Amino acid sequence: MASPAPDVSSPVGLIAAGGAMPFAVADSLLARGTRPVLFAIRGACDATKVERFRHHWISVGQLGRATRLFREEGCRELMFIGSLVRPALSEIRFDVGTLRAIPQIWASFRGGDDHLLSGIGRIFEGQGFRMVGIKDVAPDLLMPEGNVTGARPDERSQADIAKGREVLRALSPFDIGQAVVVIDGHVVGVEDIEGTDGLLARIARLREQGRIRVPAGRGVLVKAPKAGQDLRYDLPTVGPRTLEGVASAKLAGIAVAAGNAIVAEPQAMIAAADKAGLFIMGTAP
Secondary structure, eight states: OOOOOTTOOSSEEEEEOBSSHHHHHHHHHHHTTOOEEEEEETTTSOHHHHTTSOEEEEOTTOHHHHHHHHHHHTOOEEEEESBOOOOOGGGOOOOHHHHHTHHHHHHHTTSOHHHHHHHHHHHHHHTTOEEOOHHHHOGGGBOOSEEOSSSOOOHHHHHHHHHHHHHHHHHGGGTOOSEEEEETTEEEEEOOTTHHHHHHHHHHHHHHTTSOOSOTTOOEEEEOOOTTOOTTSOOOEEOHHHHHHHHHTTOSEEEEETTSSEESSHHHHHHHHHHHTOEEEEEOO
């Protein structure tokens, strides 16, 4: 059994949204001897997978109910994990606990997704809980530094990676996205509200339309958190679906920030990359 994460008490409350990551984190915690309790968000979390773990269902905006359940379960540490479509204020189901926090919630909605999550996190911390991140509870799910595939970036791809990192640093103050596609030194797409999957689908369409005429097997998807971002929230994530998008966009590979990006289903992703001849690498800080 892996050693438990430092300074994290059992159980840990996972505020679980969509995708595979809530369950990967829960399994990682179990492997470290720490019990997870999932607080599954209705309409987002996978109901077929959550049954494996102790869980409660909550709706977006039920801060009062969530806080009561956290305390009943003895969860001192909490973590947001999974994908969630940003709700409109009109879609939030307010309970009494939410109404009390309206000023903080309103302020949180005025920024990007990580700003929203950190704002909600501060509300929970004001109730005596501690917000934690992947580094605290499941560091084994973070991207390591260096190449993890048989294929490696050539000089052209290395230059594209460097350009992509510069672009993401420059865009950080504008809170736009965490991913960019660079082909032969040209920025051909930046992540927006569609997310990384939408970005890659857009690149594939541009190739089909003849707007991108560079030969297949050139270009890189580069992902990194925003500068100054609270790394407990909304870290970049890659997984098999990302790899499929990169293959459809006919790029050469993926470069993500080592230690600051989450890898979902790494074995499946690496196997698919090796089969397709694509590279995956973790860039140094």
